[in-house]
Amino acid sequence: MAIMTPAELTSALRRADPALSRFDPLERVIYHADFNHGHSGFTATIGNYEGTLDTILPDMNFLSPQLSNYAMWDTGTAGTMHGGYALKLATEARAGAVSAATKRLTIRSTGLIRLETWFGIKSEATQMVLTEHDVRAFGILFDIQDHSRRLLPRLRYLNASEGHLIGQWQIKTDHPKRHQIGPSGKTASIGHYAPIGYTDVPGGRQPLCHNELPTKMNWHYLSVTFDLRSMRFVEFRCNERVFDRDLPAPFELPEWPNLTGLLNTIFFVETDVDKRAFLYLDSVLFSCTP
Amino acid sequence: MIRQAYLSVVARNASWSGDWSCEPCECGWASEAIFFVRVLHADPTARQAHARVQISPDGLHWIDDGEPCDIPAEPGVHAIRVRHFGGWLRLAGHTEGGGEIRVVCYLHLKE
Numbered sequence: 001m002a003i004m005t006p007a008e009l010t011s012a013l014r015r016a017d018p019a020l021s022r023f024d025p026l027e028r029v030i031y032h033a034d035f036n037h038g039h040s041g042f043t044a045t046i047g048n049y050e051g052t053l054d055t056i057l058p059d060m061n062f063l064s065p066q067l068s069n070y071a072m073w074d075t076g077t078a079g080t081m082h083g084g085y086a087l088k089l090a091t092e093a094r095a096g097a098v099s100a101a102t103k104r105l106t107i108r109s110t111g112l113i114r115l116e117t118w119f120g121i122k123s124e125a126t127q128m129v130l131t132e133h134d135v136r137a138f139g140i141l142f143d144i145q146d147h148s149r150r151l152l153p154r155l156r157y158l159n160a161s162e163g164h165l166i167g168q169w170q171i172k173t174d175h176p177k178r179h180q181i182g183p184s185g186k187t188a189s190i191g192h193y194a195p196i197g198y199t200d201v202p203g204g205r206q207p208l209c210h211n212e213l214p215t216k217m218n219w220h221y222l223s224v225t226f227d228l229r230s231m232r233f234v235e236f237r238c239n240e241r242v243f244d245r246d247l248p249a250p251f252e253l254p255e256w257p258n259l260t261g262l263l264n265t266i267f268f269v270e271t272d273v274d275k276r277a278f279l280y281l282d283s284v285l286f287s288c289t290p
Numbered sequence: 291m292i293r294q295a296y297l298s299v300v301a302r303n304a305s306w307s308g309d310w311s312c313e314p315c316e317c318g319w320a321s322e323a324i325f326f327v328r329v330l331h332a333d334p335t336a337r338q339a340h341a342r343v344q345i346s347p348d349g350l351h352w353i354d355d356g357e358p359c360d361i362p363a364e365p366g367v368h369a370i371r372v373r374h375f376g377g378w379l380r381l382a383g384h385t386e387g388g389g390e391i392r393v394v395c396y397l398h399l400k401e
Contacts, residue, residue: 038294046302053303053330053394064298066316071377073348085319092313126350 019082023116024223025287030108033284035067036083040284045102045266048189050182057179057191065089065101068280072125072215081118081219081282089279091271093124096136098193099279100268103286106261107146107228111289115140115265116223118282121159123275125214132210133160136272137195138279140224141172143264144231145255150262151231152192153250155224157238159208160272169204171233171248172197178253186257193268199248206241219282294319294401300381301395303330306339311382312395314349318377320399325370325381328396332363333389339363341383343370349378358383363391 004012007027014020019034033040047060068088070078080086091097123134139156154172159165174197181187209218223237231252235244265286271277300312317323327341339361344352359370363385372379385391 039296044299056303061302063300063302063313064296066298067296067319068316069318069377071316071318071348073350077377088316090313124350 019283020285022118022221023285025116025285026112026114026289028288028290030105030286030288031103033087033103034082035080035085035087035281035283039065039067039087041103042087042101043103045100047191048181048187050184050187055181057189059098059191059193060189062098062100063090070217070280074215078217080280086280086282089267089269091269091277093271093274093276095271095273096195098268098270100193100266102143102264102266105263105265107144107263109288109290110146110228112225112227112234113142113263113286113288114223114225115142116221116285117267118219118221120217120219120280121269121278122217122280123214123271123273123277126275127214129214130210130212131214131275133163133165134271134273134275135159135277136161136270138267138269140222141266141268142226143262143266144228145259145262146228147260148255149231150253150256150259151250153226153231153233155233155236156198158198162272165207167205167207169201169206169236169238169243170198171201171250173199173248173251175251175253188256195270197251201243201248202246204243206238217280296399298397298399299394300397301393304393304395305390306383306385306393307336307388307390309384311344312380314346314378314380315397316349316377317375317379317397317399320401322400323372323375323379324398325372326396326398327361327368327370327381328394329361329363329365330392330394331365332391335387336363336385336389336391337387339383339385339391341370341381343372344380344382345375346378346380347376352380352382361391363387363389
């Protein structure tokens with residue numbers, strides 16, 4: 001009988017677990033968020049404030065994520081890919097509205113990090129027709145600060161715009177203006193969820209399955225790998241497609257006070273119409289190299 | 291297993307004037323629910339607000355559940371307990387007097 005190496009044994013154990021075998025993590029798993037067991041540390045993210053909530057930038061006032069069992073008016077409860085509950089990010093029913101949820105960590109080692117999820121997107125089923133162009137976009141971002149710079153590297157899937165399907169992967173390469181918040185000098189804010197400053201990933205067109213009714217949703221796989229040394233995306237995968245060439249560099253900012261070591265993992269969704277857009281996460285796995 | 295509990299912010303620094311409703315919240319996993327309304331401040335022209343718990347089979351169609359709750363137009367915290375709900379909850383209501391009350395509204399859920 002052949003002797004397995006530690007890496008082979010680790011891989012075999014992960015593959016034997018149905019909850020983990022759907023993922024392809026790096027060597028060390030930092031967290032596995034299975035939303036059958038609650039929100040798993042994902043919470044609302046909002047713009048910074050000082051003294052009064054009126055100082056939150058208007059486009060950064062996001063509400064709490066929810067646990068959803070995907071209950072539809074026509075077919076009842078669908079559940080999720082791996083159990084009963086998914087994390088649901090819901091925008092308000094206002095064109096351009098965004099919802100975002102974050103899990104806040106710090107940098108453990110300066111190598112590769114990988115964020116994987118099985119996800120679904122859908123708009124609120126208020127019409128009896130497939131409205132596949134309601135969801136404007138969704139994506140993931142990291143909020144990072146090392147010892148000299150702050151980055152918000154973000155991968156976005158531009159699903160649709162003004163009634164037309166697009167299906168283009170993008171990376172944010174520019175950012176809106178920085179706003180000082182309050183008089184203390186400790187707090188600032190950037191409306192970085194604004195739909196500007198994106199650069200298309202070369203060859204990054206990818207249609208996704210929207211199914212045939214506003215209530216039918218399919219689960220998709222997404223994996224994003226980022227290098228904390230070069231501060232560049234290394235590759236991302238969505239379903240059967242792999243994108244690892246000519247990925248644009250994310251924008252960088254000078255370091256901010258009190259953020260050294262920051263590493264947040266964030267998901268977001270945008271609506272293109274006056275209807276709620278939803279991003280459902282069946283589960284999330286975050287891993288790194290030692 | 292310890293029981294899950296979750297504090298959901300369903301309105302933050304929201305202006306409630308005239309007719310209003312919070313964002314819907316999926317909560318089928320919970321067996322206990324309380325809405326908390328924290329009034330941050332109120333316009334001098336705002337009088338009290340009347341809040342109604344609403345339930346829904348699908349998050350799209352809503353009906354009132356239970357008795358309305360009166361919320362004075364002054365800073366303070368108010369609680370509305372909800373019992374035997376389905377998979378969705380929201381709070382809807384009306385503010386009298388034409389002015390706004392500015393609120394943070396929570397839905398506290400427990401397994």
